[in-house]
Amino acid sequence: MMDVIFEQMAGATARHVDAIAELTEREKTFLRVVADVCQSALGSGFERHLRAGHDHGVSTSDVRALLRFISYDSGYHAAAAGLERLVEFEHRHGIVPDEVEPLDEGLLVVGESPLPAAAREELxxxxxxxxxxxDLQSRMRSGHGPGTLTERERGFASLSVDVHYQTLGETFRTHIGRALRGGASREDVRAALRFxxxxxxxxxxxxxEAFNDCLAELPAQ
Known part of the structure; x- marks a missing residue:
């Protein structure tokens, strides 16, 4: 044990947020991993999060899909560091990840992308x-899709990257919208922020503060 009082504090905090009912255990695992990657916290805590996720049916292939998905928001360097630790975890536990088809070479060059026209104009x-x-990032993500991630899960993951990096403007609003389009209620999005x-x-x-400002701009539900 590193420190008795710290362990008490951390335990009480974890129990409080783990009791949030609107999020699934799978979503909580994803949010923990996003935090680990964005904050370069890839030590024993990352290992615990992977093990806890595995116990709740979240495979390492699911986590790989998550890391691929957040890579251009978190930065490839940060996602790569998470992937390295994930591979080490798989080796230690004899886990073989699912095989995936490589991207088509045509998606690895700049070209027409699924990025919304309004976003392209702003960029x-x-x-x-x-x-x-x-455009390149959007093309590459469209080539393999979200993997095992739902749109709701992608929204939660993306808006969490915004929280960690404090990018609380256009991208934060976009990612809140993604979660809502994926079937999340406003209370569900609040739950992700609470977590x-x-x-x-x-x-x-x-x-x-940014979330409440965003909600004030949306049509009433």
Whole structure:
């Protein structure tokens, strides 16, 4: 045990957020892994999160799909570090991940993408090369789809990246919209934000302010 009082504090915090009823155990696992990757916390805590997820039926292939999905929001370097630790976990436990088909070579170059026209216009105003970067990322993600991730899960994962990196403007609103399109209620999105409080209350505080501003702009339900 590292420190008796710290362990008490961490345990009480985990029990409080784990009791959030609107999220599935699978979603909680994904949110923990996103936090680990974005905050470069890939030690014993990451191992515990993988084991807990595995106990609840979340395979390492599911986690691989998650890491591929968040890679261009978290940064490839951060996702790659998570993937390295995941591979080590698989080796230690004799887990063989599901085989996947490589992307078609045509998707690995800049071209027409599924990125919404409004988003492309905004990106074009910023920088042409940056728009191409987004187009490429969107093409690559469209090539293999979300894997085992639902749109609701993708929304929760993406908005959580925003919370960790404090990118609480356009992308945060977009990702809230993704979760809502995926069938999440506003209360479900609140639950995802509540769960993220354990990973840093100051970041969560700012996210709550941005979230409430976003809701005020949406049509009433």
């Amino acid at each position: 074009k105003k910023l920088d042409g090369h940056f728009l191409e970067h987004f 993220n409080a354990q990973f840093g209350v100051t970041r969560a505080w700012r996210a709550w």
